[in-house]
Amino acid sequence: MEGPTEDHTGPMTSRRNPSNREREQSPAQAPKVEFEDTTPYDAYVRASTLATLQKTATDEPGEYMFLVLSQIMELYFNLLAFEWRTAQRFLREDRLGEALLALRRSKDHFTGLNASWTSFSWMTPPDFNSFREALGEASGFQSFLYRHIEFLLGFKDPALLRPHKHVAGNHYAELVAAFEAPSLYDDALAYLARQGYAVPQEMLDAETNSTHEWDEAIEDVWVQVYADNGHGSPLRELAESLTDIAQQFSDWRYWHLMAVRRSMGHKGGSGGSAGLAWLEKSLQREAFPELWSARTRI
Numbered sequence: 001m002e003g004p005t006e007d008h009t010g011p012m013t014s015r016r017n018p019s020n021r022e023r024e025q026s027p028a029q030a031p032k033v034e035f036e037d038t039t040p041y042d043a044y045v046r047a048s049t050l051a052t053l054q055k056t057a058t059d060e061p062g063e064y065m066f067l068v069l070s071q072i073m074e075l076y077f078n079l080l081a082f083e084w085r086t087a088q089r090f091l092r093e094d095r096l097g098e099a100l101l102a103l104r105r106s107k108d109h110f111t112g113l114n115a116s117w118t119s120f121s122w123m124t125p126p127d128f129n130s131f132r133e134a135l136g137e138a139s140g141f142q143s144f145l146y147r148h149i150e151f152l153l154g155f156k157d158p159a160l161l162r163p164h165k166h167v168a169g170n171h172y173a174e175l176v177a178a179f180e181a182p183s184l185y186d187d188a189l190a191y192l193a194r195q196g197y198a199v200p201q202e203m204l205d206a207e208t209n210s211t212h213e214w215d216e217a218i219e220d221v222w223v224q225v226y227a228d229n230g231h232g233s234p235l236r237e238l239a240e241s242l243t244d245i246a247q248q249f250s251d252w253r254y255w256h257l258m259a260v261r262r263s264m265g266h267k268g269g270s271g272g273s274a275g276l277a278w279l280e281k282s283l284q285r286e287a288f289p290e291l292w293s294a295r296t297r298i
């Protein structure tokens with residue numbers, strides 16, 4: 001019988017993974033500590049590469065934090081895009097249950113993303129000023145991953161493709177594809193149409209390369225969805241999951257705005273905008289507008 005090993009030699013010399021049963025029987029077994037090459041963890045997670053990506057221009061603690069938090073948020077943007085594309089794929093296949101799972105996961109990720117803003121609450125204007133020059137013209141406005149999630153949410157301003165033309169790799173092509181493809185909302189509405197809801201045909205046939213504008217017929221659709229589907233029903237959950245996403249996206253913008261207000265007041269942005277005033281305008285644009293307006297009538 002192969003029993004648990006008390007020293008480190010057993011698992012190290014054998015490349016066989018222990019079965020779940022063996023793991024269960026070995027409560028005292030210590031982790032393996034010798035590896036012929038890099039650790040399997042690093043080979044998988046690439047932490048050694050990740051740790052080389054924080055190249056600051058100053059020794060200010062605020063700059064290191066700003067860079068790390070920006071990178072964390074970029075990773076979250078990618079994760080959200082992944083979940084929403086997954087949800088879109090399932091919606092197109094009429095697999096609502098799996099689409100809802102992806103949306104529910106994205107809600108949890110968004111909670112983590114928005115919690116990241118707490119790292120900024122200590123930063124006073126002198127702290128920000130101490131490294132601001134080092135940022136040059138760099139601004140989150142130039143984030144192609146953020147723009148990607150905006151496109152997935154149905155905010156599609158063609159001018160916002162332009163900054164990314166020369167970004168290395170395939171990212172520009174992917175961004176253009178997301179700009180032209182249906183948004184998450186478009187796919188949700190197409191799904192509702194297939195369930196018999198009165199989404200106007202011209203909307204289903206329209207090109208998907210412009211910002212979704214509020215539409216009375218779509219408001220009627222959501223009013224009907226809430227009337228037909230009680231708590232716990234999948235279509236009600238679809239409506240509520242999309243509302244969660246829209247709200248969490250607004251929350252992200254709000255927390256960003258407060259970090260800006262707190263650390264630089266009304267100074268102009270490094271990306272060339274008026275700063276706070278420009279961000280306040282962008283905060284007013286709502287994702288999935290009919291899901292909000294319908295609430296007055298429900």
Ligand code: HEM
Nearest residue numbers: 070073139140141146259260263269270271272273275282
């Ligand atoms: C105290 C910290 C921060 C300040 C003072 C700040 C400042 C600004 C300003 C002034 C703008 C307007 C555009 C411009 O630069 O002229 C902007 C836009 C933006 N920032 Fe930040 N930012 C901060 C942190 C972050 C972080 C951590 C991220 C995460 C990646 C981020 C992402 C963005 C994005 C995506 C936009 C464009 C928003 C839109 O298009 O509506 N910012 N930021």
